[in-house]
Amino acid sequence: MNKDTQLDLWEVFVQSKSGLPHIHAGSVHASDIKMALQNARDTYTRRGEGTSIWVVPSRSIGATNPDDNDMLFDPSNDKVYRHPTFYVMPEGAKNI
Amino acid sequence: MVSLVRIYDNCHCDSVEFNRNLIKDQTLKPFYMHNEHNDQHFQKRIDEGEHIEPRDYMPEGYRKNLIRQISQHAHSEVIGMQPEGNWITRAPSLRAKQILLAKIQDEGGHGLYLYSAAETLGISREEMIEQLHTGKAKYSNIFNYPALTWADIGAIGWLVDGAAIVNQVSLQRTSFGPYSRAMIRICKEESFHQRQGYEIMTKMMSGTKEQKAMAQDAMNRWWWPSLMMFGPHDFDSPHSGDAVKWRIKRESNDTLRQKFIDKTVQQAELIGLKMPDKDLKFNEATGHYDHGPINWEEFQRVIKGNGPCNKQRMEHHVKFHNEGAWVREAAEAYKRKKANKTELVIV
Amino acid sequence: MKTNENLFTYCLRLADDSLILGHRLSEMCSKAPVIEEDLALTNIALDHIGRAQAILKYAGEIEGKGRTEDDIAYRREEREYQNHLITEQQNGDFAHVIARQLYVSLFESLLYTELEKSADKTIAAIASKTLKEIKYHLIHASDWTIRLGDGTEESHLRMQKALDDLWMYTGELFEMDDIDLAIAKDGIGVDLTPMKIQWEQRLEDILAEATLKMPSALYMQTGSRSGMHTENLGHILSEMQYLQRTYPDAKW
Numbered sequence: 001m002n003k004d005t006q007l008d009l010w011e012v013f014v015q016s017k018s019g020l021p022h023i024h025a026g027s028v029h030a031s032d033i034k035m036a037l038q039n040a041r042d043t044y045t046r047r048g049e050g051t052s053i054w055v056v057p058s059r060s061i062g063a064t065n066p067d068d069n070d071m072l073f074d075p076s077n078d079k080v081y082r083h084p085t086f087y088v089m090p091e092g093a094k095n096i
Numbered sequence: 097m098v099s100l101v102r103i104y105d106n107c108h109c110d111s112v113e114f115n116r117n118l119i120k121d122q123t124l125k126p127f128y129m130h131n132e133h134n135d136q137h138f139q140k141r142i143d144e145g146e147h148i149e150p151r152d153y154m155p156e157g158y159r160k161n162l163i164r165q166i167s168q169h170a171h172s173e174v175i176g177m178q179p180e181g182n183w184i185t186r187a188p189s190l191r192a193k194q195i196l197l198a199k200i201q202d203e204g205g206h207g208l209y210l211y212s213a214a215e216t217l218g219i220s221r222e223e224m225i226e227q228l229h230t231g232k233a234k235y236s237n238i239f240n241y242p243a244l245t246w247a248d249i250g251a252i253g254w255l256v257d258g259a260a261i262v263n264q265v266s267l268q269r270t271s272f273g274p275y276s277r278a279m280i281r282i283c284k285e286e287s288f289h290q291r292q293g294y295e296i297m298t299k300m301m302s303g304t305k306e307q308k309a310m311a312q313d314a315m316n317r318w319w320w321p322s323l324m325m326f327g328p329h330d331f332d333s334p335h336s337g338d339a340v341k342w343r344i345k346r347e348s349n350d351t352l353r354q355k356f357i358d359k360t361v362q363q364a365e366l367i368g369l370k371m372p373d374k375d376l377k378f379n380e381a382t383g384h385y386d387h388g389p390i391n392w393e394e395f396q397r398v399i400k401g402n403g404p405c406n407k408q409r410m411e412h413h414v415k416f417h418n419e420g421a422w423v424r425e426a427a428e429a430y431k432r433k434k435a436n437k438t439e440l441v442i443v
Numbered sequence: 444m445k446t447n448e449n450l451f452t453y454c455l456r457l458a459d460d461s462l463i464l465g466h467r468l469s470e471m472c473s474k475a476p477v478i479e480e481d482l483a484l485t486n487i488a489l490d491h492i493g494r495a496q497a498i499l500k501y502a503g504e505i506e507g508k509g510r511t512e513d514d515i516a517y518r519r520e521e522r523e524y525q526n527h528l529i530t531e532q533q534n535g536d537f538a539h540v541i542a543r544q545l546y547v548s549l550f551e552s553l554l555y556t557e558l559e560k561s562a563d564k565t566i567a568a569i570a571s572k573t574l575k576e577i578k579y580h581l582i583h584a585s586d587w588t589i590r591l592g593d594g595t596e597e598s599h600l601r602m603q604k605a606l607d608d609l610w611m612y613t614g615e616l617f618e619m620d621d622i623d624l625a626i627a628k629d630g631i632g633v634d635l636t637p638m639k640i641q642w643e644q645r646l647e648d649i650l651a652e653a654t655l656k657m658p659s660a661l662y663m664q665t666g667s668r669s670g671m672h673t674e675n676l677g678h679i680l681s682e683m684q685y686l687q688r689t690y691p692d693a694k695w
Binding site: 425 | 470471481493499589679682683
């Protein structure tokens with residue numbers, strides 16, 4: 001028996017200009033990829049906001065658990081040597 | 097690190113029910129425990145102006161409050177397509193027709209953004225639509241009024257969207273991330289709507305005698321219901337407390353209503369429209385307009401279902417939803433057939 | 444008939460199809476099976492109305508009597524409209540909407556591909572822009588045809604019925620009268636004769652994938668070239684023209 005649904009949920013990512021990353025715009029409902037892309041285009045690029053669209057079924061998105069934020073993200077906060085400003089350069093050094 | 101999928105899974109197989117139970121049953125939730133410590137931490141984040149995202153800890157009251165508010169906001173946008181949709185086929189010029197169609201399309205799109213935002217909180221669009229149909233969820237009262245003439249299209253765009261803009265600008269700073277982002281997107285699109293309406297009124301007020309009379313008549317009928325859009329007076333809104341505490345609601349009803357009146361009166365007077373309020377008067381001391389009493393009896397009557405269009409709006413939505421069932425079922429059936437042939441389609 | 448008059452009439456034929464079809468599609472607002480589809484159909488309606496506006500504006504210039512696109516759209520009588528009969532048929536259920544879109548979009552994709560080479564620069568430019576829109580319209584219509592044809596038993600039956608119901612209006616799309624022939628001879632219009640086979644072939648492919656049967660009835664409706672419409676057009680015009688007729692001196 002076919003259940004009456006509002007179809008599946010897809011997340012939409014839009015690239016506004018080539019060279020820029022795809023940014024999450026929101027979601028649409030659709031039953032297949034082609035419909036999802038068309039719906040995403042109709043919903044999120046009516047004002048010429050995009051040159052490329054990605055759609056992903058929402059259930060396929062993996063996400064970090066906010067409770068793990070301290071484990072995942074804090075350790076990178078104190079590895080300041082990853083930032084160029086950490087280093088002291090001799091005066092007069094160019095192009096470095 | 098555990099990779100977890102979003103908690104509202106809309107895969108339409110039997111696991112949907114299982115997943116929904118997973119969300120609702122707090123003890124099975126691996127994500128967080130509801131306790132005072134977590135509530136306090138949550139409130140601290142709110143007070144510090146942080147955004148709450150779908151997977152963050154939130155008290156159950158916050159989630160419920162938001163689901164109700166966002167879904168009702170979404171329903172309003174969709175129902176709002178009807179009064180304006182009433183005049184598409186009679187739009188008096190090709191330009192007007194395109195503009196009106198584009199505006200209504202935006203309203204549908206806004207409903208869509210808002211349904212999306214609500215779905216991040218664990219409710220499905222099917223459930224929201226069912227709540228609308230059973231009356232469990234409401235929509236904005238203003239759309240229970242009829243669009244009687246072409247001038248109504250002007251009045252709706254100018255006044256109703258104008259009032260909505262005041263509210264929506266405020267909501268851009270709401271605490272829940274997806275709702276805030278949806279509001280920012282909506283606000284960008286909304287300003288053309290108000291200009292569309294005001295342009296119609298302006299053209300009519302500089303037109304023929306009949307056009308002027310039509311515009312004034314529409315003004316007379318839409319002004320007071322537009323004021324009611326902001327809800328009861330502050331002293332009559334006892335339930336705002338949580339919404340304000342949790343920064344869902346950023347400004348009070350009366351504050352927003354006053355903003356709307358102050359900016360609109362000038363626009364009306366500029367094009368020669370009379371304000372249908374004999375008590376409307378600019379107050380030098382406060383710098384705001386004082387206005388006459390709002391007919392809250394009418395507001396209550398309409399919101400309880402006894403307005404001019406309540407029945408009609410709901411019947412329309414139910415009818416086309418039901419008539420569309422076979423189409424949705426067909427899309428699902430086709431999807432399954434393709435999946436069984438193991439293509440690049442994810443089921 | 445002078446060349447200008449022929450060109451004017453030809454423009455009306457192109458524009459009226461979009462004017463009336465755009466109008467029919469706009470009636471679908473708030474009635475689609477999912478809100479996303481509401482947006483999709485509205486987009487297609489907007490494409491058509493925009494196209495009608497552009498072509499009617501050009502028609503007014505050719506006519507040289509100072510009529511604007513709105514004058515021509517809103518102030519003609521029933522017998523003066525030149526839209527193909529298929530465009531004025533009632534929307535019916537979603538299957539009928541899609542079937543009509545399929546038939547018309549397929550035709551337009553072939554027509555406008557040729558019109559892009561028109562000796563008339565304005566028409567060629569409009570055709571160029573239009574082709575981008577039509578590509579999308581055709582994908583939308585054929586995708587839905589396939590989903591509905593190969594969906595449930597109910598959707599299959601409805602889609603087949605819709606195709607069968609509207610079939611008798613498709614023959615007219617390929618008719619050419621003296622004006623069409625003259626315009627084609629001038630290099631401005633298109634010879635529709637070879638197009639029918641292409642149209643049928645592409646249609647067959649899509650219907651095959653949709654598990655639907657190609658309709659085969661021989662009887663075809665006709666008449667729009669001489670302003671003989673179905674009873675639908677009068678009602679469409681009653682609504683469309685209402686404000687302009689009631690307030691003839693008003694500007695909107």
